[in-house]
Amino acid sequence: MKLLTRTSRYYLFVSLVVFIITxxxxxxxxxxxxxxxxxxxLQDEKVLVEQTINYSDSVPDFRLVFxxxxxxxxxxxxxxxxxxxxxTLLYDSEEGKFLSYxxxxxxxxxxxxxxxxxxxxxxxxxxxxxxTEIVIAISLIFISLILVxxxxxxxxxxxxxxxxxxxxxxxxxxxxxxxxxxxxxxxxTHEFELLxxxxxxxxxxxxxxxxxxxxxxxxxxxxxxTPLAIIKSKMDLLIQDERLTExxxxxISSINDATTRMxxxxxxxxxxxxxxxxxxxxxxxxxxxEIIDKTVGQFEEMIDHKQITITRDISSSVNLxxxxxxxxxxxxxxxxxxxxxxxxxxxxHIFLDSKSFVITNTGLxxxxxxxxxxxxxxxSGSRGDSIGLxxxxxxxxxxxxxMEVTYQYTAGNHTLKIIF
Amino acid sequence: MKVLLxxxxxxxxxxxxxxxxxxxxxxxxxxxxxxxxxxxxxYKYDCILVDINLPDGSGLNVIRELKAKxxxxxxxxxxxxxxxxxxxxGLGIGADDYLTKxxxxxxxxxxxKSVIRRRSFGGVNEIVxxxxxxxxxxxxxxxxxxAIILTKKEYDLLIFFLSNKDRVVxxxxxxxxxWGDDMDLADSFDFIYTHIKNLRKKIMDKGxxxxxxxxxxxxxxxxxx
Numbered sequence: 001m002k003l004l005t006r007t008s009r010y011y012l013f014v015s016l017v018v019f020i021i022t023x024x025x026x027x028x029x030x031x032x033x034x035x036x037x038x039x040x041x042l043q044d045e046k047v048l049v050e051q052t053i054n055y056s057d058s059v060p061d062f063r064l065v066f067x068x069x070x071x072x073x074x075x076x077x078x079x080x081x082x083x084x085x086x087x088t089l090l091y092d093s094e095e096g097k098f099l100s101y102x103x104x105x106x107x108x109x110x111x112x113x114x115x116x117x118x119x120x121x122x123x124x125x126x127x128x129x130x131x132t133e134i135v136i137a138i139s140l141i142f143i144s145l146i147l148v149x150x151x152x153x154x155x156x157x158x159x160x161x162x163x164x165x166x167x168x169x170x171x172x173x174x175x176x177x178x179x180x181x182x183x184x185x186x187x188x189t190h191e192f193e194l195l196x197x198x199x200x201x202x203x204x205x206x207x208x209x210x211x212x213x214x215x216x217x218x219x220x221x222x223x224x225x226t227p228l229a230i231i232k233s234k235m236d237l238l239i240q241d242e243r244l245t246e247x248x249x250x251x252i253s254s255i256n257d258a259t260t261r262m263x264x265x266x267x268x269x270x271x272x273x274x275x276x277x278x279x280x281x282x283x284x285x286x287x288x289x290e291i292i293d294k295t296v297g298q299f300e301e302m303i304d305h306k307q308i309t310i311t312r313d314i315s316s317s318v319n320l321x322x323x324x325x326x327x328x329x330x331x332x333x334x335x336x337x338x339x340x341x342x343x344x345x346x347x348x349h350i351f352l353d354s355k356s357f358v359i360t361n362t363g364l365x366x367x368x369x370x371x372x373x374x375x376x377x378x379x380s381g382s383r384g385d386s387i388g389l390x391x392x393x394x395x396x397x398x399x400x401x402x403m404e405v406t407y408q409y410t411a412g413n414h415t416l417k418i419i420f
Numbered sequence: 421m422k423v424l425l426x427x428x429x430x431x432x433x434x435x436x437x438x439x440x441x442x443x444x445x446x447x448x449x450x451x452x453x454x455x456x457x458x459x460x461x462x463y464k465y466d467c468i469l470v471d472i473n474l475p476d477g478s479g480l481n482v483i484r485e486l487k488a489k490x491x492x493x494x495x496x497x498x499x500x501x502x503x504x505x506x507x508x509x510g511l512g513i514g515a516d517d518y519l520t521k522x523x524x525x526x527x528x529x530x531x532x533k534s535v536i537r538r539r540s541f542g543g544v545n546e547i548v549x550x551x552x553x554x555x556x557x558x559x560x561x562x563x564x565x566x567a568i569i570l571t572k573k574e575y576d577l578l579i580f581f582l583s584n585k586d587r588v589v590x591x592x593x594x595x596x597x598x599w600g601d602d603m604d605l606a607d608s609f610d611f612i613y614t615h616i617k618n619l620r621k622k623i624m625d626k627g628x629x630x631x632x633x634x635x636x637x638x639x640x641x642x643x644x645x
Contacts, residue, residue, distance in 0.1 A: 222500065225500040225521050225522060226429055226432070226500060226521065228521075228522045229429070229432050229500070229521040229522035229523070230429065230431045230432050230435065231522075232522040232523070232524065233431075233432055233435030233436065233439070233522075233525055234431075234435055236435070236439065236524055236525040236526060236590070236593075237435055237438055237439060237525070239588045239590065239635070239638050239639075240442075240587055240588055246636050246637075249635065249636050249637050249638055250636070250637050252637075252638065253637035253638050256590060256592065256638070260592050263522050264601075267601070298599070298600075301573075301611050302608075302611075305610065305611065
């Protein structure tokens with residue numbers, strides 16, 4: 001849920017609760033006020049009625065005077081005077097239904113040694129109507145006020161959060177590999193400016209570390225080339241010696257194997273750091289089908305040797321706008337991988353269309369986590385002679401051109417898919 | 421044959437010189453750009469091996485100087501920079517070949533011979549070794565004057581052996597020479613063995629001698645004895 005929706009929702013909810021509670025209180029307060037008013041009027045009328053009876057010593061028709069029901073009864077025996085208000089329903093013959101009245105009931109009031117009972121009824125209909133109308137009017141004002149406030153709040157918040165979303169967007173599209181450091185658009189909201197500053201500072205540090213590491217990798221790999229070249233050349237000279245014994249040759253052979261391995265590793269690392277540093281800049285329209293044909297041709301002997309069957313479903317019109325050398329490395333790594341990790345008399349299927357390049361090969365189940373397949377130096381334990389960089393190079397090349405690489409293993413088949 | 425090696429890494433230069441001295445070359449070395457510049461000004465070489473990264477200049481400029489003089493010298497770039505740009509630049513301004521460090525001396529030797537062969541117009545463009553005669557321009561091989569049919573790999577292998585005759589060549593260097601860097605080494609050793617067996621058989625079928633000796637654990641040696 002968006003922060004804005006969340007706050008608006010709480011805001012609305014609390015307002016509603018407050019509105020309902022205060023509404024109820026307000027209604028009762030209003031009703032109370034009106035009743036008191038009514039009761040005072042009834043009281044005044046009672047005084048008038050009492051005075052009239054007292055003066056005239058008779059009971060005139062009060063209805064003509066006050067316009068509403070006043071009922072006076074003469075009592076025979078006097079008791080203690082009581083006086084109270086109540087709500088009463090009376091049948092109205094004109095309207096043909098019961099209507100509610102405020103009723104002042106005075107019992108045993110006495111004038112000139114005569115007892116009376118006075119009932120004064122005042123219709124409540126008007127009062128109730130008035131109260132309801134006031135409550136409705138006030139409610140409408142209140143609700144529109146809440147709605148306006150919520151919307152205004154929403155729009156103000158939305159505007160205020162713009163710098164935040166802009167920062168978020170910039171962070172999302174930021175690639176640490178790119179040339180320039182992270183630059184965020186300045187804002188005059190203090191908190192967001194602080195956030196931007198913190199992010200810029202952090203990203204500068206991360207980027208610096210990243211560049212240092214990259215540079216170190218590249219330099220290390222590069223500097224290793226020379227000593228490796230020297231070792232290799234000295235080895236080439238050493239083995240020319242006729243006097244070497246078989247035991248010495250065996251030792252030299254081991255050193256040679258290790259050196260070759262190290263040299264290949266180093267070349268792989270150099271290649272990765274070159275791809276990362278975007279040193280393969282030139283792109284051209286590359287026909288992938290041609291490269292696949294050429295690559296499979298190069299591996300023909302190995303394919304025959306392992307008695308692997310190759311099937312192809314290749315669209316010859318797929319042209320990618322990428323660097324030719326990288327395209328060749330990509331295909332070579334995938335094909336050699338499919339051969340290397342195949343089983344004797346296995347099969348390889350190569351599929352290519354405008355959307356994807358898929359290479360499927362038979363093989364034993366992975367003894368490593370497929371998640372880590374594209375990481376450097378992740379290799380199957382049974383293959384000591386592979387250097388474990390092939391797929392990580394594939395991933396690097398794919399990343400460079402925003403292609404997606406996926407791996408799947410189903411029923412003895414490894415599938416590597418590159419989605420353009 | 422005069423060969424000039426321009427390489428600032430002394431140890432590597434010494435190895436190359438030691439290896440090439442066994443050929444009938446007159447080998448000289450220059451360790452800086454200035455030295456190299458002086459030498460190519462004063463003398464004429466059949467082949468120049470040049471490193472791109474020199475302490476006081478770029479090897480590419482040595483090539484430009486040579487080309488400016490319309491020199492016929494064969495040029496091989498040896499560079500640690502396995503960068504495509506260098507390769508394209510180097511070959512673009514007229515280098516004949518490009519070799520990336522680290523390389524096998526046997527590979528370098530084969531490349532030098534190939535460059536020199538290509539450069540010697542009308543000269544002895546034939547490789548002759550006892551009863552074996554090769555015409556590289558036509559890719560034809562004769563044993564006791566009878567043509568033998570070799571596959572591309574067998575032919576390449578024979579040329580490689582002959583370029584490095586009387587030397588031990590490692591299995592790795594053969595594998596890299598025949599298949600390039602991409603090949604899985606362990607697997608390719610089997611193929612090398614097969615190719616050697618076939619090559620040996622084809623030569624011996626025409627009355628040729630068996631010149632290929634196996635050097636325990638290391639590789640092979642093509643020699644008279």
